[in-house]
Amino acid sequence: MPHRKSEITEQELNDLLSLIKQVYGYDFTGYSKASLLRRFQKVMDDAKMKTAYDLRFYLTNDRKHFDWFLQTVTVNVTEMFRDPGFYKAVREKVIQRLATYPIIKIWHAGCSTGEEVFSMAILLHEAGLLERTKIYATDINPANLEKAKKGIMPLQQMKDYTFNYQQSGGNRDFADYYTARYNGALIRKELRDNIVFAQHNLVTDGMFNEFQLICCRNVLIYFEKELQNRVISLFEESLSSLGYLALGIKESLLFTEVRNKFEPVDLKNKIFRKKQ
């Protein structure tokens, strides 16, 4: 007996992807199939659907259904100061260089619910740079952005985040950065003032500004190589000369065609710099 409630084949997945692209304009065809299959299974399990046919019917029937689908199909898991070693490297190797710019522009692509963005804002604040920084934080998923705009973290996470913060080299009182209320921790408004949250789809939307630092962490893992190449080219175009690109800890430029346009700043923490 199959343990799963829902089953979907790669062929059915591809058919659904074409349908979604045609009807709703969201193009997931360049995403990694192994993880998309799992996401579609999750969508179907959550909605108690058994077959790909059910899902097809559900999606074509109602735009509202698609909104729910979009929220569920992307992996939205995130944390503040996730990979403390990465933030430590940013403190030590990137922040001081950013300080030489009169206005600093940063892009967080695939920011999910904002945890990574608020972490960066804290680093900039501690370096005295936040006031002259403009952070653009974008995501494909509007539900994530709505949450991010509220700036409220789940309170039960704050213990872990405090630990992460300390591991990243932070030595202030982390509790000063938020106010606890009910079950949430509201990130202080001053930390959020210079952040703009906006929808941007890395697959279909283009360049919109020039940045000194682009963070795109744990987003490219969901893309196939070809799409990774395109998106990294978009980042390359969007970076100023000698601008920084930060990827997730397990993401590599090694398997992309544009690797020669960057040089490593910190290989372990996946921080690169655009060549001049």
Place this chain on the structure above:
Amino acid sequence: MMPVTKHDIIVIGGSAGSIPVVSAILDGLSPSLNVPVIIVLHRQRNVNSEMTRIFQSKSRKIKVTEPEDKEPVLPGHIYLAPQNYHLLVEQEKCFSLDYSEQVHFSRPSIDVTFESIANVYGSKTLGILLSGANKDGTNGVEYILQHKGKVLVQDPATAEYPAMVRFAIEKCSEVIVYSPDELVQYIANVSTNNA
């Protein structure tokens, strides 16, 4: 003599109490190993463990690495699933990492990797499930068997934590139960007789 089947990939899942068995298996691998070996272990979160190094010293011949996203899956390599990500394999035989929800409180999860590999390698999959105190692995074992692959599980009587293999044995009658020595011997044969 044990029967020898051809396998294109070996995937090993282990949790509490499995490290000595994994080490023994790696020690037994032939230097002319010509299939990829993928290891998924439950490890403690946020502890920067030295797992690749622990295995490295044991298997001096073949390097143990943690794959990065989209790295090709190569024969003769030993890969250890990185902490905090699920490890998947794509049809084009490269790795994809996935930071989605934990499965059975685990990331990496054995189920996730077993299922993903069975999707790609089908009947050429050899799955190995070892000691552990978790429910992870059973669904993956079942999935490999549904795809006509082969699964060996560690004899619960020899496991430091028998729960994980017990679940699999209860649910899937087709698994083959081996002692650690038999596992080591079988896997050593796979790697040499597959040429």
